[in-house]
Amino acid sequence: MEPVRKPFQGVLNIIRFNWHFYIIAIGIVSVLILIATNSNVLISSTLYVVCTAILVTLFISLVVSWYVYDVSDLYRFDWIENMDTQNPQKIVNINAGLDESSAFLKHKFKQADCTVLDFYDPLKHTEVSIKRARKAYPPYAGTKSIKTTTLPLADNSIDKVFAILSAHEIRNEEERILFFKELNRILKPDGQLVMMEHLRDITNFMAYTIGFLHFHSKSTWMRTFSSANFRVSNEIKITPFISTFILEKNGTTS
Incomplete structure (x- = not known):
């Protein structure tokens, strides 16, 4: 049976x-209005402009999130139609505490x-939002807890690995x-x-303002890929706010 997301599930x-x-x-906003x-x-006009900017920013971020997580093809995975989905394969999906994929x-x-x-570590990932998400959504059946630097899988054993909106939670570059x-x-x-991933770029800044700092820049990701001996075979823009990188091995790591 095909899984179904509820209307407005993402933004809610x-x-x-x-x-x-x-x-x-x-x-x-309430305090600023009271002061205004x-x-x-002059002061009241300035404060009303600030209040309007705050409310508009919140509204835009929620509209963008609704578009990305509830309207787009993100969780329908129609963008992977060119991949072989019929033959038996070994695939791995990696999350950071919230698994919606x-x-x-x-x-x-x-x-x-x-x-x-799941590489969620309560000692590292202390954001209250992740804790709330884990209470609301239990891990997918059979999920294994792991450390990011030691994966319990054999060399050259997996056909496809998916990291859907999770790898940015690894804040330390090394x-x-x-x-x-x-x-x-x-x-x-x-x-x-x-x-x-979302990228730390102008598009996501326009959507999330300072919230875009939680994302990594494309140059940071490219440096990570290169250091781990990956090459980008394709980059897909599911929406203007989400980038999907298809990576392939580019030699042996050291």
């Missing part, structure tokens, strides 16, 4: 897991042996490179790594 989850940010923003009502025309991948790759790995070297190690010589 963002509000649900990050409600403290919205409460803080509404609180700031007791100030001169394994059920859809398993449906897409019906004949595949699918392993789900750790991130070691993680990608491990992905290189487990992939077969003709295997593929499919990594999907």
Whole structure:
């Protein structure tokens, strides 16, 4: 049976897991409006402009999130139609505490042996939003907890690895490179790594303002890929806000 996402599930989850940010923003706007009502025309006009900017920014970020997570093809995986999804393969899906993709991948790759790995570490990933998400969504059946630098899989054993909106949670560059070297190690010589991420670019800045700093830049990712001996065979723009890199092995890691 094909998995189905509920209407507005993505954007409602963002509000649900990050409600403290919205409460803080509404609180700031309320205080500024209170100050503005007791100030001169110049100050009150300036404060009203600031309040409007805050509210418009929140609205735009939610609209973009609704488009990306609820309207686009992100979780339908129609963008992987050119991949072989029918023959038996070994695939791995890696998440960082919130797994919204394994059920859809398993449906897409019906004949595949699918392993789900979760590198969430409560000592490193202390964001309250992730903790709330883990309470709301239990791990996919059979999910294995792992460390980013040591994957419990044999060399050259996996056909495809998916990292859907998860790898950016590895904030340390050295750790991130070691993680990608491990992905290189487990992939077969003709295997593929499919990594999907927001980028720290002007498009995501326009959507999420300072929130785009949580993402890595394309140059950072390219440096990571190169250091782990991956090459980009294709880059897919599912939306203007999401980039998917199809990576292939480019030699042996060291």
